[in-house]
Amino acid sequence: MINLDNTSEKINVSSEVGRLRRLLIHSPDGGLGKVVPSKAQDWLFEDIVHLDTMRRDEYDYYVKLLLYFLDPDKVRGKIASIDADPTRAFYKPGGEGYFNSDKVMDLQSMLTYILEDEGIRTQLIAAICGIERCSFRTQQELKSVEPATLSMIFISGSLPNKQMLFAPLPNLIFTRDIGIIINDHILLNKPAKTARTRESLLAQYIFFYHPVFESYRDKIIEIPDNEKHFLLPEDEKHSDYNRSTLEGGDVMMVAPRHLLIGCSERTTLYAAQQTMKILFEKNVVDTITIVKIPKKRDYMHIDTIFTQVKKNMWVLLSTLGRVGDDSRKKDVLHFFAPKAIDQDLKILQFIKGLEHKPIEIENLEDLLADISRNDLECREEVKFIYSGNNEFPFGDREQWTDSCNLLALKDGVVIGYDRNDKTLDAFREQGFRVIKAADLLQKFEADELSPDTLTDTFIMLPSAELSRARGGSHCMSMPIFREQL
Numbered sequence: 001m002i003n004l005d006n007t008s009e010k011i012n013v014s015s016e017v018g019r020l021r022r023l024l025i026h027s028p029d030g031g032l033g034k035v036v037p038s039k040a041q042d043w044l045f046e047d048i049v050h051l052d053t054m055r056r057d058e059y060d061y062y063v064k065l066l067l068y069f070l071d072p073d074k075v076r077g078k079i080a081s082i083d084a085d086p087t088r089a090f091y092k093p094g095g096e097g098y099f100n101s102d103k104v105m106d107l108q109s110m111l112t113y114i115l116e117d118e119g120i121r122t123q124l125i126a127a128i129c130g131i132e133r134c135s136f137r138t139q140q141e142l143k144s145v146e147p148a149t150l151s152m153i154f155i156s157g158s159l160p161n162k163q164m165l166f167a168p169l170p171n172l173i174f175t176r177d178i179g180i181i182i183n184d185h186i187l188l189n190k191p192a193k194t195a196r197t198r199e200s201l202l203a204q205y206i207f208f209y210h211p212v213f214e215s216y217r218d219k220i221i222e223i224p225d226n227e228k229h230f231l232l233p234e235d236e237k238h239s240d241y242n243r244s245t246l247e248g249g250d251v252m253m254v255a256p257r258h259l260l261i262g263c264s265e266r267t268t269l270y271a272a273q274q275t276m277k278i279l280f281e282k283n284v285v286d287t288i289t290i291v292k293i294p295k296k297r298d299y300m301h302i303d304t305i306f307t308q309v310k311k312n313m314w315v316l317l318s319t320l321g322r323v324g325d326d327s328r329k330k331d332v333l334h335f336f337a338p339k340a341i342d343q344d345l346k347i348l349q350f351i352k353g354l355e356h357k358p359i360e361i362e363n364l365e366d367l368l369a370d371i372s373r374n375d376l377e378c379r380e381e382v383k384f385i386y387s388g389n390n391e392f393p394f395g396d397r398e399q400w401t402d403s404c405n406l407l408a409l410k411d412g413v414v415i416g417y418d419r420n421d422k423t424l425d426a427f428r429e430q431g432f433r434v435i436k437a438a439d440l441l442q443k444f445e446a447d448e449l450s451p452d453t454l455t456d457t458f459i460m461l462p463s464a465e466l467s468r469a470r471g472g473s474h475c476m477s478m479p480i481f482r483e484q485l
């Protein structure tokens with residue numbers, strides 16, 4: 001069981017780059033290894049993945065890095081022995097040897113914890129069996145399964161004897177999308193895709209019942225459905241104005257009083273408006289900027305297009321920025337040249353009390369520079385790093401493999417994928433140390449570098465398998481506590 005002492009008053013996120021102190025993750029579970037080619041797209045994967053490689057050679061580094069920064073006693077001086085264990089016991093929630101941190105928390109452990117309560121267990125079994133259309137007998141049988149196994153079944157979809165009860169949840173590794181902390185409030189998502197429905201049900205139960213969130217229950221925000229929606233004919237139900245869906249990758253807490261909400265393939269205008277109304281009424285923030293991006297698989301959420309690196313630095317996709325892709329600047333008439341799509345981008349800023357008079361912002365760079373200068377009171381020059389170093393056609397290629405989706409562990413220290421070479425060059429040009437996760441861990445172990453003193457660093461996470469799931473380190477994190485900037 002995790003130590004829950006001092007866990008109250010520990011939920012607060014008011015920026016994207018304040019030192020990260022606590023977050024929710026989920027290590028790739030057995031369900032990811034069950035994605036079959038014919039279901040990969042339905043389950044929102046671009047390909048099938050090799051689970052062992054994804055865990056051992058990729059995601060496990062993410063965990064070690066997070067622990068080194070957030071809960072160092074769990075890993076300092078132990079990396080060699082952790083790596084030498086062929087069973088990976090350190091990473092397996094619930095098992096002996098599990099790292100069990102109250103700073104880097106896995107949803108699976110949290111689920112196991114709440115399932116110890118018989119009442120919650122009965123409710124959740126009924127709810128899941130309801131959405132998954134299980135038989136009455138299955139529902140009864142699940143009642144006698146002990147919590148750790150039940151938690152594994154709910155997540156992976158399979159019984160211990162490997163029989164599949166329902167589909168796996170391969171996207172649960174992208175914890176960002178299930179909810180978002182906005183100051184000391186928790187906004188739950190409403191997933192756009194059926195493949196992610198069970199995830200949000202599990203998240204509801206975790207946020208409402210886990211003791212970590214106990215004193216925040218009245219600060220959990222759930223977005224309502226449009227009442228009219230129930231009365232609409234099927235073909236009208238899916239319009240952006242009638243549907244209510246929102247995913248965490250479209251919600252970005254950029255400054256203590258300023259929130260960005262993307263309207264995208266996943267988040268509808270209706271949900272964005274409802275969220276804005278609730279947040280203004282509750283006085284959680286006083287500026288909300290809606291960033292409407294093209295509804296395209298390539299750009300499923302705004303955090304696939306830009307993320308913050310440090311107070312005065314952002315990484316973004318130029319095709320949707322002011323500069324545009326350089327192939328267009330040079331007027332390259334080539335069949336590969338992208339269409340001008342920046343006209344599909346629209347940015348409107350709403351100030352509490354003046355919602356009827358939104359301010360239109362012309363482009364992403366203007367918005368991001370304004371956040372750095374005015375919200376974060378940054379005096380240095382604001383810098384932009386472009387995906388693929390803004391070299392055609394690498395901007396789009398590298399955005400597809402999450403060059404713009406970085407997780408800041410602290411101001412200027414980010415984790416991102418190792419495969420986006422041109423973007424990495426751009427970081428080097430800005431004076432960043434670009435270092436492999438394994439090498440950095442070695443240097444931490446040898447006391448040559450320390451998380452506390454590290455500055456301007458891009459930590460490269462191996463990503464051959466992870467990137468097939470179409471999300472990066474920003475998507476794989478749900479920060480619940482960051483220090484104030």
Ligand SMILES: NC(=O)NCCC[C@H](N)C(=O)O
Nearest residue numbers: 044174249301469470471475
């Ligand atoms: N915030 C994010 O962009 N999350 C990435 C989610 C990837 C996942 N395969 C999905 O399509 O939902």
